[in-house]
Amino acid sequence: MEENIKESLGRFLSTALQANSVQVVRAALLSGGAVQENWLLDLQITGGPFDGMLNTVLRCDSPTAGVAISHGRAQEFALLQTVFNAGVAVPQPLCLCTDLSVFGRPFFLMRRVAGTAAGHVLVKDTRYAPDRAALARQLGRELARIHSVKPPVDALGFLANYEESPAQYRIQTQRAFLDKHHTAYPALEWGLRWLERHAPARGDIALTHGDFRTGNYMVNENGLTGILDWEFAGWSDPMEDIGWFCAKCWRFGRDDLQAGGIGLREDFYAGYESESGHTIDRDQIHYWEVMAHVKWAVVAIEQAQRHCSGEENSLLLALTGHMVPELEWEILNMTESS
CATH class of the missing domain: 3.30.200.20 (Phosphorylase Kinase; domain 1)
Known part of the structure; x- marks a missing residue:
C-alpha cells in the first residue's frame, strides 16, 4: 500500500x-x-x-x-x-x-479476529477447533441467532422484499440469468424444473446469511471466532442457509462429515434447535441442498464470465467455471429418483 x-x-x-x-x-x-x-x-x-x-x-x-x-x-x-x-x-x-x-x-x-477461514485447511487440520462436535453445534447456534433477525429492520431497507415463496424467488432469479446467457446448460434447467415442481410454500421469513459455509467463518485452536462475508445476505427461508451449509459442494472432499465437512448433521442441527427453539424439518433440507448446487453453479458461470469476457484477468475466476460440470452431475444424482 x-x-x-x-x-x-x-x-x-x-x-x-x-x-x-x-x-x-x-x-x-x-x-x-x-x-x-x-x-x-x-x-x-x-x-x-x-x-x-x-x-x-x-x-x-x-x-x-x-x-x-x-x-x-x-x-x-x-x-x-x-x-x-x-x-x-x-x-x-x-x-x-x-x-x-x-x-x-x-x-x-x-x-480482526484470530484463526483461519481456509476450508481446505479446516476440514483436514483438527488443530483448529479439535472438538468438531462442539464446533458444529456452535455454528448451528450462531446460524439460529442470525435467523432471529426478522423483517422489517429499518437499517436493512435495501434488502429485496417479495411476495412469492423464497424458493420460487430463487428459481426465477437463476432462470433469468440462464435465459440471458449465451450458453445453454440443460442440466441446470432440469434442476430448476425439479426445484419448481417441489418448491415449499412461503413460510417463516428471516435474515439469511446467503453464503453460510466452511470458508466463510474463522476458527482458531479454541473454536469459532467469527462469521464472515455478508455480501449475499437477504430475507429468505431459514432452511436455505442450512441446506447451503450441508451441501456436498461445500464439504471440501469430506463427504463423511455432511455438516460443512467439519461435523455431523445432527450436531449442527442440535445447536440450531437448542438456540432457536424450533425443530428443523429434515424433509426440506434435501430440497435446499439441490437449490445450493444450482445456485453455486450459476454463480460459478457468472464468475467465469468475468474472466472469459476480458473484464477481469483472473486464474481463480477461470478455474471457478470448471466446477460447473461436477455441480451438474451432483444435481442429476440428487434428483434422479424424484
Missing part, C-alpha cells in the same frame, strides 16, 4: 474512530476473495476509545465489477452492525467510508 494512501486512511480514521491520530503501521493484502478485497491493517491509535494498537481488516470493493447480486460495502456494513447487535459472533464493525478520495473505493473497517 502506497504511503499517500496510508496517510489518507490515517486522517479519515482519526475522525471516524474519535482519535487524536491514527497511523497505519502495517498494511497487507490478504489472499482469497474473488468478489471483494480484504486488507490487514495494524493501526497505532493515540487518544479516544481505541487508544493503543488496533488490529483490523479493511474490506473494500474489488477493483473491477463484482458479482451482480452481491451487496455493496455500505450495505454489508449495515448487515454486520445488525447481526453484531443481535449477538452473532462477527468481527466488530468499526466504521464505514464512502468518500472515494480516501482509498479510491468504498470500504469499511472491522476488528
Whole structure:
C-alpha cells in the first residue's frame, strides 16, 4: 500500500474512530476473495476509545465489477452492525467510508479476529477447533441467532422484499440469468424444473446469511471466532442457509462429515434447535441442498464470465467455471429418483 494512501486512511480514521491520530503501521493484502478485497491493517491509535494498537481488516470493493447480486460495502456494513447487535459472533464493525478520495473505493473497517477461514485447511487440520462436535453445534447456534433477525429492520431497507415463496424467488432469479446467457446448460434447467415442481410454500421469513459455509467463518485452536462475508445476505427461508451449509459442494472432499465437512448433521442441527427453539424439518433440507448446487453453479458461470469476457484477468475466476460440470452431475444424482 502506497504511503499517500496510508496517510489518507490515517486522517479519515482519526475522525471516524474519535482519535487524536491514527497511523497505519502495517498494511497487507490478504489472499482469497474473488468478489471483494480484504486488507490487514495494524493501526497505532493515540487518544479516544481505541487508544493503543488496533488490529483490523479493511474490506473494500474489488477493483473491477463484482458479482451482480452481491451487496455493496455500505450495505454489508449495515448487515454486520445488525447481526453484531443481535449477538452473532462477527468481527466488530468499526466504521464505514464512502468518500472515494480516501482509498479510491468504498470500504469499511472491522476488528480482526484470530484463526483461519481456509476450508481446505479446516476440514483436514483438527488443530483448529479439535472438538468438531462442539464446533458444529456452535455454528448451528450462531446460524439460529442470525435467523432471529426478522423483517422489517429499518437499517436493512435495501434488502429485496417479495411476495412469492423464497424458493420460487430463487428459481426465477437463476432462470433469468440462464435465459440471458449465451450458453445453454440443460442440466441446470432440469434442476430448476425439479426445484419448481417441489418448491415449499412461503413460510417463516428471516435474515439469511446467503453464503453460510466452511470458508466463510474463522476458527482458531479454541473454536469459532467469527462469521464472515455478508455480501449475499437477504430475507429468505431459514432452511436455505442450512441446506447451503450441508451441501456436498461445500464439504471440501469430506463427504463423511455432511455438516460443512467439519461435523455431523445432527450436531449442527442440535445447536440450531437448542438456540432457536424450533425443530428443523429434515424433509426440506434435501430440497435446499439441490437449490445450493444450482445456485453455486450459476454463480460459478457468472464468475467465469468475468474472466472469459476480458473484464477481469483472473486464474481463480477461470478455474471457478470448471466446477460447473461436477455441480451438474451432483444435481442429476440428487434428483434422479424424484
